[in-house]
Amino acid sequence: MSDPWEVVYQALSNSHRRSTLRYLKETDSPTAFDDVVERLVDDGHVSSAPDELARARTKMYHVHLPKLCRANLAEWDGGTEIRPSGFLRRLPREILSPKLTAQAGKPQGADD
Template sequence: MTRDSVVDGRFVAFADVVRRRLLYYLCSSSSDDNEIAFETLVSRLADDDTFGSHTRAQMRLNLVHVHLPKLEQANLIEHGDGTVRLVVAPDVVTRSLELAHRFDSI
């Protein structure tokens, strides 16, 4: 994998509001290893008004089949055993989220 493809994958990962919010929740997790239970994540995202009305089942399906694979491909998270874990330094993700927010306000 070339450096350009890694960067491209990260831009794809940050291009979606659900993935950005998921990364925000991981960065603000109270655990030392920036880990959150999958079902807790499903609940938080499904209850978030930002995404309109998604049932927990719809959000779970979207996470498993769309969002988590994209974040894993970008080497930002790992998931399994009922948890989702950030695998990069939280400050890297936080700075990227801030950049995405600036793009959003242009």
């Protein structure tokens, strides 16, 4: 079995996921899926153009949230609400810094 922290590090390696986690940590309550995607717009990761928002929603649903759940950083059943996990609540805020880059040479927000 691989190191369980590798899953966490991979989840934290993407700026969209870190932005989502910062938002969940700030709200510390169930958050609507659409609010999470809108936070990416507010943080400047995604434009508000309809086609870019649609891509961001699809990616959040199929890539980002599943990775956050596998890393035990968020709780989500595929529905409309996302919750911060107990593990996320215990993580120091600094680990979610927008400047964090876990993989050298990989651009911020890279698709993984």
